[in-house]
Amino acid sequence: EDKVVQSPLSLVVHEGDTVTLNCSYEVTNFRSLLWYKQEKKAPTFLFMLTSSGIEKKSGRLSSILDKKELFSILNITATQTGDSAVYLCAVVSGAGSYQLTFGKGTKLSVIP
Amino acid sequence: KAGVTQTPRYLIKTRGQQVTLSCSPISGHRSVSWYQQTPGQGLQFLFEYFSETQRNKGNFPGRFSGRQFSNSRSEMNVSTLELGDSALYLCASTPWGQGMNTEAFFGQGTRLTVV
Numbered sequence: 001e002d003k004v005v006q007s008p009l010s011l012v013v014h015e016g017d018t019v020t021l022n023c024s025y026e027v028t029n030f031r032s033l034l035w036y037k038q039e040k041k042a043p044t045f046l047f048m049l050t051s052s053g054i055e056k057k058s059g060r061l062s063s064i065l066d067k068k069e070l071f072s073i074l075n076i077t078a079t080q081t082g083d084s085a086v087y088l089c090a091v092v093s094g095a096g097s098y099q100l101t102f103g104k105g106t107k108l109s110v111i112p
Numbered sequence: 113k114a115g116v117t118q119t120p121r122y123l124i125k126t127r128g129q130q131v132t133l134s135c136s137p138i139s140g141h142r143s144v145s146w147y148q149q150t151p152g153q154g155l156q157f158l159f160e161y162f163s164e165t166q167r168n169k170g171n172f173p174g175r176f177s178g179r180q181f182s183n184s185r186s187e188m189n190v191s192t193l194e195l196g197d198s199a200l201y202l203c204a205s206t207p208w209g210q211g212m213n214t215e216a217f218f219g220q221g222t223r224l225t226v227v
Contacts, residue, residue: 032213041200042116042218043155050213088155092213097167098143098206100216102155 002027006089006103013110017079021106023089024071030093033065033072034100038086046074046087079110114217116205124225130191133222137184138206144186145216146178149200158201161186193226200224221226 006026013019025033032050036043039090047056049065049072056063060079065072076083090100115134126129137144145160157170161180178188184205190197200223204216 104154
């Protein structure tokens with residue numbers, strides 16, 4: 001059975017701090033790993049990672065994948081209150097279909 | 113380009129009733145998948161449709177079913193509702209084709225409350 005585990009499950013930091021969110025996975029037919037941010041309802045896409053060791057960056061957010069050790073991290077530098085959300089890690093698997101297996105998410109709270 | 117549209121946004125149903133939720137994917141996207149989100153279990157895969165065919169199904173009872181129409185719009189149905197079916201139901205569309213790596217685009221979800 002495919003499995004994605006995120007840690008920590010929740011995190012409270014002060015504005016300006018740097019945070020690292022973790023995601024480990026065990027899936028058959030790995031295709032890619034996705035990070036999403038969920039504030040209210042619809043998860044919004046952050047990054048897609050398919051190759052080991054290549055860092056993806058967008059502003060203060062960055063992410064990297066290690067396919068040998070089966071994990072990914074999401075870094076957020078200089079956190080702001082607007083970064084408060086649940087961050088979801090999902091793995092795309094399935095030989096002939098599109099299926100996402102999600103972790104339980106990390107709830108990040110950034111306090112002023 | 114319009115995003116993924118789910119209707120209705122909110123629903124309140126009584127135990128034993130049935131419900132149908134609708135999802136219109138982004139234009140040109142042929143793969144539609146459905147997920148159930150609850151506080152305890154997180155987001156769980158229900159099923160995925162591509163060109164009107166269900167290609168994959170998650171570990172849910174047969175009360176959960178779905179279909180996809182020729183215009184790629186999809187519906188999911190839950191019969192004989194139980195209290196535990198209360199959840200946020202999210203639909204996602206992708207332009208997925210063989211050999212492609214792509215992200216999924218999510219709708220705003222339908223919040224179902226069973227009383």
